[in-house]
Amino acid sequence: MAARVGLNGQAPRCDHIDLLPAVEPGLPECKECLALGQAWTLLLVCLTCGWVACSDDSPGGHAREHYRETDHPVVAALAPETAWRWCYVHGRIV
Incomplete structure (x- = not known):
């Protein structure tokens, strides 16, 4: 079976996005940062x-920590005006 190809014709398509359930995001805050007094x-x-x-650009990097603890592969920016998604397994935007 051939690997599915992404839009740019080079990287394999990330199958993780096909397996995602519909979820409602939690409150717009990083609970770990709040507990530590971090921004x-x-x-x-x-x-x-x-x-x-919080993202890797933040002092805590708690989203990556969540991935390491749960193996949940894909995150999105919590902003309604963006469609940016990151797959931790593939280490790239999907």
């Missing part, structure tokens, strides 16, 4: 469970 730069939502946490 965040960008919030990400886990597209598997809806957990909201």
Whole structure:
């Protein structure tokens, strides 16, 4: 079976996005940062469970920590005006 090709014709399509359930994001805050008194730069939502946490650009990097704990592969920016999604497994935008 041939690998499915992405829009740019080079990278294989990320099958993780095909397996995502419909989720409602949690509150627009990083609970871990709040508990530590830290600020965040960008919030990400886990597209598997809806957990909201800070990005790698933030001091805590709690979204990646959530991935390491749960193996939930794909996050999206928690901003209605963007369609940006990141797959931790493939290490790229999907």
